[in-house]
Amino acid sequence: MSDPDLRDLAAFAAVARTRNFRRAAAEQQVSASALSQRLRDLEERLGVRLLHRTTRSVALTEAGEMLLGRIGPALHDVGAALDQIRGLRAVPSGRLRINAPAPAVELVLAPMVAPFLAAYPLIDLEVVAQTRLIDIVAEGFDAGIRYGEHLAQDMVAVPLGPPQHYAVVATQDYWARHGTPQQPHDLLAHRCIATRYESGVIPDWEFEKAGRTVRITPRGPLRVNSIALALRAARDGLGVLLIFRDYVEDDLAAARLVGVLTDWCEPFPGPFLYYPSRRQPPPALRAFLDFAAAWRRRESR
Numbered sequence: 001m002s003d004p005d006l007r008d009l010a011a012f013a014a015v016a017r018t019r020n021f022r023r024a025a026a027e028q029q030v031s032a033s034a035l036s037q038r039l040r041d042l043e044e045r046l047g048v049r050l051l052h053r054t055t056r057s058v059a060l061t062e063a064g065e066m067l068l069g070r071i072g073p074a075l076h077d078v079g080a081a082l083d084q085i086r087g088l089r090a091v092p093s094g095r096l097r098i099n100a101p102a103p104a105v106e107l108v109l110a111p112m113v114a115p116f117l118a119a120y121p122l123i124d125l126e127v128v129a130q131t132r133l134i135d136i137v138a139e140g141f142d143a144g145i146r147y148g149e150h151l152a153q154d155m156v157a158v159p160l161g162p163p164q165h166y167a168v169v170a171t172q173d174y175w176a177r178h179g180t181p182q183q184p185h186d187l188l189a190h191r192c193i194a195t196r197y198e199s200g201v202i203p204d205w206e207f208e209k210a211g212r213t214v215r216i217t218p219r220g221p222l223r224v225n226s227i228a229l230a231l232r233a234a235r236d237g238l239g240v241l242l243i244f245r246d247y248v249e250d251d252l253a254a255a256r257l258v259g260v261l262t263d264w265c266e267p268f269p270g271p272f273l274y275y276p277s278r279r280q281p282p283p284a285l286r287a288f289l290d291f292a293a294a295w296r297r298r299e300s301r
Contacts, residue, residue, distance in 0.1 A: 006078070008042045009071050011035055012050060016068045017139050019058045072138035080142075080282045093122030096284035099136055100145030102129045102227055104271040107246045108161035109145065116291050123284045131225070132198040136275075142285045143275040147268075156277045160292055161270035162300060167245040168265065169257040171237045180260055184214040191239030192218035193230050205242045207264040214264070218242070 014024035015035070025032040043050050050064035060068065079095070100109060105127060117125060128141070136144040145160060168187070181187050184207040196202050202223060204215040220239050224230045227247065234241040235256055245265070251257040273292060275281060281289060 004042050004045055006075075008038060008045075010075060011038050012042055012064075013068060013072060013075055013140065015039060015051065015058060016060055016064060021058065069138060072135075072140065076137050076140055076142075079140075091122050092120055092283040092287040094282065094284045095124045095126065096143075096282075096288060097126045097128070097141045098143050098145065098273075098288075099128050099130055099134060099139070099141045100271070101131050103244050103247075104145045104147075104160070105129045106227070107164075107244060108271055112292065112295055115295075116288060119291060120284070120287050123287065125284075130198070142282060143273055143288075145271045145273050147271055154277055155274040157272040157274040158289065158293070159270060159296065160273045161296065163267040164270050165245040165267050166242055166265045167248055167252070167259045168240060168242050168261045169234060169248050169251070169259050170240045171235065172255065172258050174237050174239065175258055175260070184216055184261060184264055187216055187240060188219065190220070192220035193233050193239050193241045194218040194220060194223045195230065196223045196225050198225065207261065208266045209264045 011024070011028055011030075014027050015021060018024045018027070021032045021036055025035040028035060030038075039051060046063075048063040049061050050067060052059040052061060082094070098109070106129075109127065113125065113127070117123065133146075134141075134144075136142075148157075168181075170190075178190055179186075181190065184205070187205070192205075194202050202218070205218050207214045207216075222230075222233055222238060224233070227243070230241055230243065231247060231251075233239065234243075235251065245252075245259075248257055248259075252259055273289070275285060
């Protein structure tokens, strides 16, 4: 029986990455049934099961995890090589996949998308909002966006946006009923709206003032992984929210929300765009790097 070809391996990687046959089929531009049959044929050729399938989910077997770990970077290299060849044309083209947490997508990246694609109409951009830290190469991304403390040392990282601030907010009525905190530890007596990451972790709230750092564990009636829901809950008077200030500028200006502890919310560096240091950026990524650098210079004026 013949060995698997590149299309078989790319199909497997798409299913492994998306954990969904329909999404992977759309990415591969084939039907879900054809993709499923291709994966069954691949398993038969290899003589091992790669995927656990149920009517509701797809998961990798141990063999599947091993195969993805070895072929993921190789497939990324093949794609990058093809993109470089296409880049010999005058206009950058090809697919560009970026992974980023929601705040970086919504507050920093989103304003760039339409102007970037207008400038480079032959580039096919895919942005995946994801809090979970991943191996961008193994999962088929050209670049990621993260904050400085989460950057791997073997990556090239370039600043993507200006410094940012957090804000501690609630409604005026909430502060009137529960009192205004004077220092971060006072929040332990308040109804906090906490965030739960995809990993299950509920991060501490961190504050800094004059070189002193204070962390508290938020306690309250609501834990979310939706920024929209957290904002709605704060506006409805449910409790206190720690959030990127950019999300609530209009609320603060209109007094729908009132900020406290502003002297404990010092600015911190904005997000970084990062990509593997061991290879030249493909043309689509190179175009985005140049565009983002020009955008940042313009925004800082």
